[in-house]
Amino acid sequence: MTNSFSDNLGKGGFASVYRGKLPDGHLVAVKILKESKGNGEEFINEVASIGKTSHVNVVALLGFYFEASKRALIYEFMPNGSLEKFMCNNTSISRCQLGWEKLFQIAVANAKGIEYLHQGFNTRILHFDIKPHNILLDEELNPKISDFGLAKLCPNRSSRVSMLGARGTIGYIAPEIAYRNVGDISYKLDVYSYGMMLLEMVGETKNTDVRVDHSSEKYFPDWIYEHLEQNFELDFNRVENEDEVSKRKMVIVGLWCIQTDPKTRPSMSKVIKMLEGSMESLQIPPKPYFLQPRAAENFSTSESLVTLS
Structure with a gap:
């Protein structure tokens, strides 16, 4: 199917992805998971969750292979490829390649x-790792x-979730993952990650190399507000064109x-209602309270996955 794994599309901490072709000529992406410890939780998660889905904005799982440790x-x-390759933090590359209209359409489709x-x-289903790298684009850039x-x-669509460890990617992780007194672990984790991705699409974040330092701002971005105040005109009543409307909606x-x-x-x-509604109906949110820095050694990272020690 993959011509002996000759065309590598990418690799990460847990898997490598290869281009393949079915007998009928349809192209596929074959994700080979690295040998797992224990019962292969990441494989079970993926099959159990995405195997239930059927939506135009969720990638389709066509099949899987399982034999001993091979998955x-x-x-x-x-x-x-991924949305990530169309983005370059704090530059206009993504907007030049996609245009504001298409970028806004992608934002709405992701939300749906x-x-x-x-x-x-x-x-x-809680995804726990919403980020540009995990948003793939088809031939029409959908x-x-x-x-x-x-x-x-989460059976019965439970709002609260029990977790033994933290999940997610640094820069997109909600504060309740590390500070349990902030609130319950729930589907609002995905909302937070989506919000960070939305601001990154606009160009108002800098989720680049998290190894630069161990400041808490890499986890919970109070610097976003300072950056916006300095570089973004927050007079939302002055709208010059549709591109500006799209940008300001995404920021709010x-x-x-x-x-x-x-x-x-x-x-x-x-x-979705906020993005698709009128600009006049949107209210600028209050500046959220931010938490005191926590020692960086409380976090340990492996590839993009963050866990609490």
């Missing part, structure tokens, strides 16, 4: 995909959510999504 997942092929995971059926290795199923909604208190973050259904 593979077969997905529909997404020719334009996450809403489907949260509300689409009886079992709520986005689809991928990589469900960290996902968690992104700021609502990254509120410190999970209760004040909107649901993804509300996010």
Whole structure:
């Protein structure tokens, strides 16, 4: 199927992905998971969660392979790769390549995909790793959510989730992951990650190399507000064109999504209404309270996964 794994599309901490072709000629992406310890939780998570889904903005799982420690997942092929390659922090490259209209369409479509995971059926799916790298683009540049290795199923669409360890990628992790007194672990984790991604799409964040230092700002971005105050005109009543409307909507909604208190973050259904509604109906959110720095040694990272020691 993969011509002896000759065309590598990418690799990460847990898997490598190869281009493949089915007998009928359809292209696929074959994800080969690295040998897992224990029962291969990331493989079980991915099959159990994405195997239940069917949505235009969620990548389709076509099949899987399991034998002893060997595990593979077969997905529909997404020719334009991930959203990440169209983004370059704090520059205009992503807007030049995609344009504001398309970027805004991608933002709305992503929101609809996450809403489907949260509300689409009886079992709520929490993705736990929403970020540009996990948003794939098809031939028409339509986005689809991928990589469900960290996902968690919540029967009966429970709002609260029990977790033994933290999940997610530094720069997109909600504060309640590390500070349990902030609020319950819930689907609002995905809302926070989406908000950070939205601001990154606009160019108002800098989720680049988290190894530069161990400041708490790499986890919880109070610097975003200082940056916006210095570099972004917050007079939302002055709208010059449709591109400016799209940008300002994305900024306002992104700021609502990254509120410190999970209760004040909107649901993804509300996010969609805010993005698709009128500019006049949007209110600028209050500046959230930020937490005191915590010692960096409380965090340990492996690739993009963060866990609490």
